[in-house]
Amino acid sequence: MPITHPNLRLTRLDGAIPVWLGEINPDDLPSICQNVQDGGGRLVALWGSDARELAGKSFALHVALVNEAGLICLSLALDAVQPVYPDISRIFPAASRMQRAAYDLLGIYAHEGHDHRKWVRHAAWHGGSFPLRKDFDAAQSRSPLSNSLPLAGERTNEKGNLEFSDEPDAYPFVQVEGQGVHEIPVGPVHAGTIEPGHFRFSVVGEKVLRLEERFGYTHKGIEKRFESLTLQQGVKLAGRVSGDSTVAYAWAYAMAAESIAAVTPPDRALWLRALFLERERIANHLGDLGYLGNDVALSFGFAQFWILKEQVLRNNAALFGHRYLMDKIIPGGVAVDLAEPGMQTLRDECAMLEHEARLLRGIYEEHAGVQDRFIGAGRVEPKLAAQLGLCGLAGRASAQAWDARVQFPCAPYDRLDVQMATYRNGDVAARVIVRFDELFESLRLQREILANLMQGAELARPIGKLPGNGFGIGMVEGWRGEVLVAIHTDAQGNLTRVHPHDPSWQNWPVLEHAVLGNIVPDFPLINKSFNLSYSGQDL
Amino acid sequence: MYQLIKQIIQTGIKTEAAPQPDETMRVEPQRLQQEILRVFGNALNIRHVDAGSCNACELEIHAVNNAYYNIEGLGIKFVASPRHADLLLVTGPVSRHMETALKRTYDATPEPKLVVAIGDCACDGGIFSSNGACGTGESYASCGRVANVIPVDVAVSGCPPTPTAILQGILTAISAQKKGASASPDFLKSSCPQIAQD
Missing domain, CATH: 3.30.460.80 (NADH:ubiquinone oxidoreductase Nqo5 subunit)
Incomplete structure (x- = not known):
């Protein structure tokens, strides 16, 4: 017990x-x-x-x-x-x-x-109605409280449909007072190519006294949408909760469904899933390492790492049919196989990435300007990390030794002996080190997987419909942290409630602490070192 | 420094040829004059707006900036404010919570301006709505496709669209329309009534 x-x-x-x-x-x-x-x-x-x-x-x-x-x-x-x-x-x-x-x-x-x-919730529905209740009526629940007649401020467009007024979406931010304190509101539309969210900085000079986040902008009704999907359609939606973690979500969803249906996928399918998950980790770490260089004015880093990432994505497209491996994991197994020529492509890719990334790591570590910006920025002490429940790669950079692949190794991780990367410093530099270590570990795992990939023609044991009144849960260590998907079925075995959980839920509040005492221009760097999902937590 | 320069030289130039414009992506007939297009074509500024995407389209927009596609080599760059922009690159189904922000971003962009919708969700609401196939894609939380909220010139489908397709969409928006070419892909011709779902 x-x-x-x-x-x-x-x-x-x-x-x-x-x-x-x-x-x-x-x-x-x-x-x-x-x-x-x-x-x-x-x-x-x-x-x-x-x-x-x-x-x-x-x-x-x-x-x-x-x-x-x-x-x-x-x-x-x-x-x-x-x-x-x-x-x-x-x-x-x-x-x-x-x-x-x-x-x-x-x-x-x-x-x-x-x-x-x-x-x-912002203004899409009013405070007295609740989208996930079964008796929720979208038409009746729009904010401001509307019945069949348009309220003042609302108007109908030429097609006769009700349009929404620009209702102020008031939200009481915590105010910081004192001499010289002022606020910087940022977002929801940001200066870079990133997702929408609002950050309210209270600063003195350039120093951040307080950061308060306000999210929910990308809420698009994912959990409600699951209720009207079949098991097979649901895995596609799960793969689009947070696009950068599509493999992790699809696997967690499949794991939950397989738990309810008491189905174990064929061995080869499980090994291919692990291959996909590690490739997702490799691609994301390469991309973020490039951007971390870019954010400290070393655009060389962006150019180099994104060449490597592009090669991974192109191999994904050539071998598996999708650059981000979307829809390649299905309940019961996988939807795509890997032949011998493809395995050689991946072995060659591994050797190339290993060589290039080691070289680039050397350049990052010896670059005084880069290290000056990385070291000490956005520090989260291990004690605070433990208290706030920081998880995933950011947690491991603050001495939180949790990695589902290590602690709860499902097949094939039970045979791969994953080495967890941990570090104590908790600053941007530590998160960069953890990313490099995990990148090399994932390359090693990919080689192991290629060497030990189980033979077999069977790629999936299809699950038609789930048993009634079932409950299953799946958890996968995605590149950002643990991704969990829970599935509840009704008496007929339909999806009645699906909850996808992103590690960003835990880590966003910690970012508010990580930036305290740092200067505003370091925020993009600190933020990128966590690289959390907005879509994954707004749902 | 030696290592860094050596690496740059060894890497060489990776940039590939840019794709040709694709008229099937055009939603609205070209509104801009040849002269403006010529100016835009030499120096186009893009403001990206994520109106509620799952962030996969963002990954591909980042990729458009990598050495293989090298969008800046074509004179096109991403800017930090809509006030500096000629073209809005909009991803995602427009969540109801982003509707106002998207409209305001559009209003803040000076004329003449272009809008390119990126991805299946931006074209028809995508998987996040039960009436996506019908063309408008609304739900209690989503306004559906981008064209439901602001005018769209060019729509690029795909989940997510490849960097080549994104580049093609941008180049189509700033190219003169060929005579006789259709200005609306079939999937956007649907005239379904807008029905609130769920």
């Missing part, structure tokens, strides 16, 4: 990674969370579901925790009229935004939570 608690009975779930399920009373949630935290565990995800259509059921809250034994998924039944649960953001600060999002989307709320501001 991963944890012991007098009121907790856990059952082991079948699947590729160790997962335990437990139904608990809401009152026991804080003490169980405290128990997990005391044992060095963390919060992974928090989401709600609406099961009011089922007899005797109502809303439910689901909390996924992780400790060294595996994932612990707690479910709490909530009241249909007053769906309240105890706040856990005091134990896991990362829970705060997840709790706020759960209210915006489902109308379940944390009792005595310290922050009740909206999070993912």
Whole structure:
């Protein structure tokens, strides 16, 4: 048993990674969370579901925790009229935004939570309606509260459709006061080619006193959309939660579905999945290492690393049919095979990347200007990282030794002996070192995979439809951190609730701390060293 | 420094030939005069706006800047403000939360201006809406395709479109329209009513 608690009975779930399920009373949630935290565990995800259509059921809250034994998924039944649960953001600060999002989307709320501001909701629907409730009516729920008649400020266009007014989307940012303090609002449309979000800097001179993030701009109703998709369509959507992590999401989704259906994909498919995941990690690390050079005025770094990345992407397109490997993982297996000539291409690519990246690492490390900007910028001390639950590569650069490939190695990682890259300094330089180390480790893994790729003609054991009232969970160590997908099915086996969770949920709040005391011009560099997803957390 | 210069020399020039414009990507007939196009063609400034994409299209827009496609070598560069821009490169289904920001960015861009919609979602709302195939792609959270919010000159499909296709879309927007060429790809000709979904 991963944890012991007098009121907790856990059952082991079948699947590729160790997962335990437990139904608990809401009152026991804080003490169980405290128990997990005391044992060095963390919060992974928090989401709600609406099961009011089922007899005797109502809303439910689901909390996924992780400790060294595996994932612990707690479910709490909530009241249909007053769906309240105890706040856990005091134990896991990362829970705060997840709790706020759960209210915006489902109308379940944390009792005595310290922050009740909206999070993912802006003006697309009004505060009294909740998109993830089964009785949500989009037409009736537009903000401002509209019935069949347009309100003042709204107008109809020439096609007779209702248009939205520019309703001010007020959000109470925390104000910093004092002599010489001023605010710099940035976004949602940024100066570079990045996703939309708002950053509110409070600064004195150039020094950042406070950064507050405001997201939700890319909320496009992904979780609601899952409800109307079949299992097979759903994997495509999962692969588009955050495009840069498409392999990780598709694998996590497939893992959750395979857990419910009790299907194990063919060995060859699992090895190919690992190959795809490592190639995704290689491509993203190459791209970000290039941009990190660019952000400290070494455009040479961008030019060089993006030549390497382009070659990886072109090989992906030539061998697997998609530059980012979208839609190549399907529930039950994979959709594409690799033949011998392709394996030789990849072996050659590995040798080339290894040589070039080592050379470039030498240039980065010996470049005084680059190191001057990298070292000490955006530092997150290990203690703070542990307290806030920093995860993924940023966590490993602050001594948070978590890597699902190492701790919970599903096939084929159980035979690959992944070496985790960790570092203690927690600054931009440390995150660069972790990226280089992981890049070389992924190249080694790719060579191992190519050498040991299981033979077999079978690429997938197709899953037609999932069993009714099922629940499955999948977790994959993507390049950014752990990606989790949970699937709930209804009595007929349709998708009734799918929750994709991005590691950016945990890491965005830490960025607010990482920039404190740094100068504003270093923000793009610090931000890029984390490179978090907006789409993945806005959903 | 020696290593750095040696690496630059050894790398050599990777840039490939730019693609030709593709008239099938054009949505609106070319509105700009030959003279303006000639000026644009020599120095075009682009402002990218992510109106709600999954960030895959952004990866390919980054790639357009790499040494193989070398968009800056064609006199085209990305700028930090819509006020400096001649062309908006818009990705994603337009989320309702980005509708105002996109409109304001469009308004802030000086005339004459062009809009290129990048990716399947920008063309028809994509996978994020249940009426994407119908052409407008709305939901409670999404305004659907970019053309639902601001006028679009050229639309580039693909999930995500390749850097070559993106480059082709941009070059089409700043090229003179060939006589007799269709100004609207079939998938945008649909006249479905706009229905709120979900």
